Amino acid sequence: MAQIIVTAIGSAGDIHPLVGIGRALAARGHRIVFCTHPPFEPAARREGFEFVAIGHADHYAAALANPALWNPRTSFRTLWELIAPLLRPHYDTLVALTGPDTVLVGTLWAFSARLMQERHGTPYVSVQVSPSTLLSAYAPPVHKQLTIPRGLPLPVKAALMTLIERTVLDTVCAPRLNELRAALGLPPVTRILGRWLHSPEGVLCLFPDWFAAPQPDWPKPYAVSGFPLFNDLADAAPDAELEAFLAEGEPPVVFTAGSTRVDGERYAQAVAHALRTNGARGLLLGGAPHDDGSSSPRLLRRRYVPLRSLLPCCRALVHHGGIGTASLAFEAGIPQVVTPFAHDQFDNAQRVADTGCGLRCDAPLDGAGLARVLGRVLHDPRIAAHCAQACAKLAAAPDGCEQAANFIERFVPSAARDTAAAAAAPAQPERSPECAMAGRA
Incomplete structure (x- = not known):
């Protein structure tokens, strides 16, 4: 030992x-x-x-x-x-x-x-x-x-x-x-x-x-x-509202800025605009707690949900470019929009784009820009095919x-x-x- x-x-x-x-x-x-x-x-x-x-x-x-x-x-x-x-x-x-x-x-x-x-x-x-x-x-x-x-x-x-x-x-x-x-x-x-x-x-x-x-x-x-x-699952308490949200409609798009500090209200407005434009539902992680009244039938907000259990239920992931977050999206086989802010996030974002599994969209974000790039990843069959390939590679790889x-x-x-x-x-x-x-x- x-x-x-x-x-x-x-x-x-x-x-x-x-x-x-x-x-x-x-x-x-x-x-x-x-x-x-x-x-x-x-x-x-x-x-x-x-x-x-x-x-x-x-x-x-x-x-x-x-x-x-x-x-x-x-x-x-x-x-x-x-x-x-x-x-x-x-x-x-x-x-x-x-x-x-x-x-x-x-x-x-x-x-x-x-x-x-x-x-x-x-x-x-x-x-x-x-x-x-x-x-x-x-x-x-x-x-x-x-x-x-x-x-x-x-x-x-x-x-x-x-x-x-x-x-x-x-x-x-x-x-x-x-x-x-x-x-x-x-x-x-x-x-x-x-x-x-x-x-x-x-x-x-x-x-x-x-x-x-x-x-x-x-x-x-x-x-x-x-x-x-690996995703730490121990902090996940039962959440009946989230479970109902996932069960009652098409899979949502998940949005998270990770540890990155952004203007939370501006980010939420861009997310809401992107969802309305694409007719999609979303789950926004980080920032406001889920009981602050900011959730809606189209958008649910949570501080934290373990991504490894969540992403297989979802349609796409919009995130900051953390490599751990990207890897869980690859595993779930869903497309990514990567919005880097600093550090290694720009390189990770470009590598996600190079795999064909998503797109890089550098900050600052606005609703129109986010809506445009989200629409591309949601409806491009080539991105979907690359995501399926990445998912299969990870499923076949050793732990x-x-x-x-x-x-x-x-x-x-x-x-x-x-x-x-x-x-x-x-x-x-x-x-x-x-x-x-x-x-x-």
């Missing part, structure tokens, strides 16, 4: 996939310590994980509510301002938790886990939730501000990628990171996001190769596990959480794996992705 410390930094889209992978590892008898932001403690505790908080809940809530975090011109620097003060406390926490049987697993911003690997030799698997942060010159990531045209010669693209890393990304991250490295007796580093943060022992990519084809300049060794299709767990277990000593296997309880089956909201198939 190994102690596997999962250290996930970011939004729900970064943390929830690691909960699913942690569940798969715990079912194999390993001890899981989940080290992340305080709001995710209930989800970790429900899985039986030990939990150690990084930072404070009020600071995390304030960061997510900061409009600068969702503006593509200021999002990167604003995100770093949240992460940088946590570097030393996070590192000290990992030092206190780590023992001789520890394996570290960390998401993109888990810089402190990478420092543990360098300073103490602790085995570390770095996780890439989305492909945009692999910074490939062969397939440059799409961004609102700094997209490198893919048609340029490779040497030019590589030179531009290096320039962006050194003059934009390193300019933000290097001073605080290298200050801590100096205190730990480590030399300074450059090309932090493109090279340094990736574990030289193993990089785990949580998406399938048909969504992002492996590139020659990806960090090695890497493994592509497929989407870790992404199990594949990720297989890769992580490579870093566990064989004796610890044998002990864990002997002690493991039978795994609980994952809830079916079929519609579970109104008895629908």
